[in-house]
Every structure is written in C-alpha cells, then in structure tokens.
Amino acid sequence: MTDKKPETASPKMEERLYQNRYLVDEGNPHVTIHPQPGGDSPALQSLTQICPAGCYRTGETGRVEVVADGCMECGSCRILCQATGEIEWSYPRGGYGILFKFG
C-alpha cells in the first residue's frame, strides 16, 4: 500500500493530477483493455483525447493503452465502450483509488 502520485505522458495533466490524492493498488489495475482483433473502436480511440485523467494513450503499436493510476473513477470509458466489450472495468478494491479532499 503506497500513497503514490500518478505519472502520465502529458506534463500538464501530471501537474493537474499531482494535486489529487490516490492510493494506488499496485499490481491490481481496475481498468484493463481487451483489444479486439478488428482494431480499436472509435469509442476506445476517443478516450485518448477525452479521458479526463488522461489515462489512455496510443502506444507504439498504434493500439490504445491504459494506465489507470490517475483514474478519478468517473466511469466514462466504461460507458462508452460497453457495446464493444473492449474495456473491463471495476471499482478499485475498497479504500484504494482516488481520495477526494474536497470533492
């Protein structure tokens, strides 16, 4: 159990999320991508731009990747990709994840 600040590619996002408190459940990501053989759906691709925590990015292989450490648990990605089945989403284990100071 570590009280860790997340790291993301965008320095601006990093700065933003740096203000938030997280308790990252190491080795237990609560969001995983199940890549579909036909390529990433437009919904999944959109997340590289619209995930409010910047958790999604396009990897070197051109496929969408997720690092959910900075996740604010809004559920947007879960709802947008429910039809394509590309995202497996659950809440972090009790106590882990984002901890809002002000909410």
Place this chain on the structure above:
Amino acid sequence: MSDHFDAIVVGAGPSGNAAAYVMAKAGLNVLQIDRGEYPGSKNVQGAILYADALERIIPDFRDSAPLERHVIEQRFWMLSERSHTGAQYRSDDFNEEKPNRYTILRAQFDKWFSRQVRAAGAILITETTVKDLIKTESGKVIGVVTDRDGGKIHADIVVLAEGVNGMVGQRAGLRPEIKANHVALAVKETHFLPEETVRERFNLAGEDDGVVIEVLGSVSSGMVGTGFLYTNKESISIGVGCLLADFAETRIAPYALLDKFKSHPSVAPLLKGSEMKEYVAHLIPEGGYDAIPRLTGDGWLIVGDAGQFVNAVHREGSNLAMTSGRLAAETIIQLRAEGKQPTEENLKLYRDKLADSFVMKDLKKYRKVPHLLEKNRQFFNIYPAALNRAMQAMLRVDGTDKRSKEAEAMRDLKRARGGWWRVATDLFKFARAWR
C-alpha cells in the same frame, strides 16, 4: 457484527446518508457500506446544498454542518468567446436567519452527514466495495456480497444509493446500463484564494455571503453542456460538464474546455492568483424522467443518482437525492410498522411518495428538455453568440444610428440560424418543452 440487518444501504452520499439516517433514527438496524476511505472520499458535486431537503431530515443541521457560504446572488451568463451577456438576481432576503442555499465541499459535508448517521445508530463500514447482490431463486434480494473475506451480509431490504456509476444494480440486472447521451461528464477544479479576496471579487459584504454563476454558450464549445463557478469560503469551484456522447463525438478534451473557461476574459480576473488544489471528474445523470430506471423490486429499491434523480434544467441534484433517500426510508419504516414485507408490490408506496413529491413532478415537467437540447445545438452556440454580438453592437457607440443597428442585429440572427422560420420554431419548441 450481526450478519442480518433490517436494511443495508449501499453508498454514503446524500441519498444513502438520508436513507440510513431516517431508518436508524426510527430504530431500525441499519448497515451502510461505502467503498471510500471515509464517506465523501469518492463523492463529487458542484456543489450547492439545498437547505430544505436536509432540514426535513436534520432540522438543526446549520449548527454543525460544514457549510461554506450561503447564496445571496445568482448570475446567469450567456458566454461567447470574448464576452458574456448576463442576468443576475441578488437579494438581501437571502440573508435570512435560515438561508435557503449553501455552497459546500462534498468530501467534508459527506463526512459530517455520515457522523450524524452513525450517531443515529447506523453501522458504517468503509473501504468496502459491494460486488453483487444475494438473490433467492425467485429473484428476491436478501443481501449483498462485499469484497471482504466472507463478505456476505443479509438484510430484509437493500437500498441502492450507489451513485450514477453504481455497478451493483446493473450487474444484478436491476437497472440497465447508462447511455452516453443520458450522462454529462463534468470536470471541476477547486481554486483557493484568501477569504477576503473572494468577498471583494464578488462584492460580498457578509462574511458568509456567496455567489453562484451558471454559464451557457461558448463554454461548451457547441456541445450540450454548461459551466459553473461557485464561491466557497476560501475557494472557488469552477467546472464544466457536457454530454458524454458529445465529448466522444467531438473528441474535445474536458480539461481543455475547462482551461478555456478559466482563461475567458470574464472569468480569469475572478481566479487570478488562485491556487488549484484539486481536479475532479464525475458523471451527472441528465437523461431526466425518461432515463429513470425501474426503482423497486422484491427486497430492493433505488435512490439518488442511481435513479437518475437530477433536474438538469435547474441544476438540482443533492436535494432530489436526499428527498428520495428520505422517502425510501419512510416507506421501509411504514411497511415494517404495518407488518408488510418489502416486496415489489408493497414498495409501490415508495414510488407513490416520489410521484407525489417535487422530485417526480419536476422531472416530469422537464421530461422533453434533454431530448430537445440534444437535437437543437443552436441553444448552446448560435443564440448565445448572436445575443453577445447584438449587445456589443448596441453598446458600442460609433456614429451608426440605433435603427440600423437593430436591423443589423436582426439580420445577423436570421443569418446565424438560417431563417426566421427556424427561430420561431426554436422558440415554440423550447416553450413547449419547458411547460
């Protein structure tokens, strides 16, 4: 801990706390489960607290609740890229002994509310996620499965106060998945400033007076959405929210939208020199009446955001949440007193109570609005922009006569909307949806 309760409440936000408080106060054996480190650590809101809904549950809440400022002035802004046209209502009447609306910080407010719930006798377990419901073969809900070892707990009834993105009800097949056009994705930052600076910038005499600003127009970059700016004691909550489906389509980054709002010439001076101390994102159920799921079944009922109880038109939610929680609790108490089981049939009482309250009446009144706005983006881009252009033309004195300016403003509106027939149709549609 006993393994059977009169009621289990899933979630410790406003609706769950309201339900748990009222039931515990009536002597029921209530267990409340929240996945956060403390109640409120997972909860997000703008946030305005409407006193009436809470006062009906805890009449003397003002004595101890962490309230930021009471609202004495509301501003409405129609934003264009470099200007805003506004209306505002400010009244000293709101400086009453028992103010009507307050700004709050949800993490702190929920923590306080939860303390009242426990003082009333409910048992709270935190850092625990409810994974599923326990059902009998006939489909009756008789308890919950948590992520703790041996985490099955039984109860006569389960109150689902799990929020908009609550997954228990969905996993158990009690309510359908949320649609991307039924929720707004909102992002918000909390900006700190000295208390005196907040007062000076918003022209506030009283130490606890506050202002809220609701914003429509370029703030949503053509999407169905709004922005807001609320004054807290030593901070400002500023945010913007648009339909999730619109974000997915436009691929505009929510934080880019927020940054643009913050740097708008009408907003930037209000935030100048502030220190951002938190950035949050959350979904807001905005599908209205037609998005409300089935609310009751054998051994379960739904309250708060999980039931889509948000009046998006009037930016109300926590009061609908607390009221639905209270009505659910009163239903459960009444059924027990009458020796009735919490079956789907008997829980009709809850649906009746809701239908009889402002919750359903208001949602029903505006049931056509979400669909109208989704199909008519002109309310978010064309009209606010045209209004701002007209205002500027009329106010800028440049030797052109006023009649010519009026004529040009009308031509501009006609051009922007593509004809008078469309403007008239918009007015008619809007008036009809509002009625």
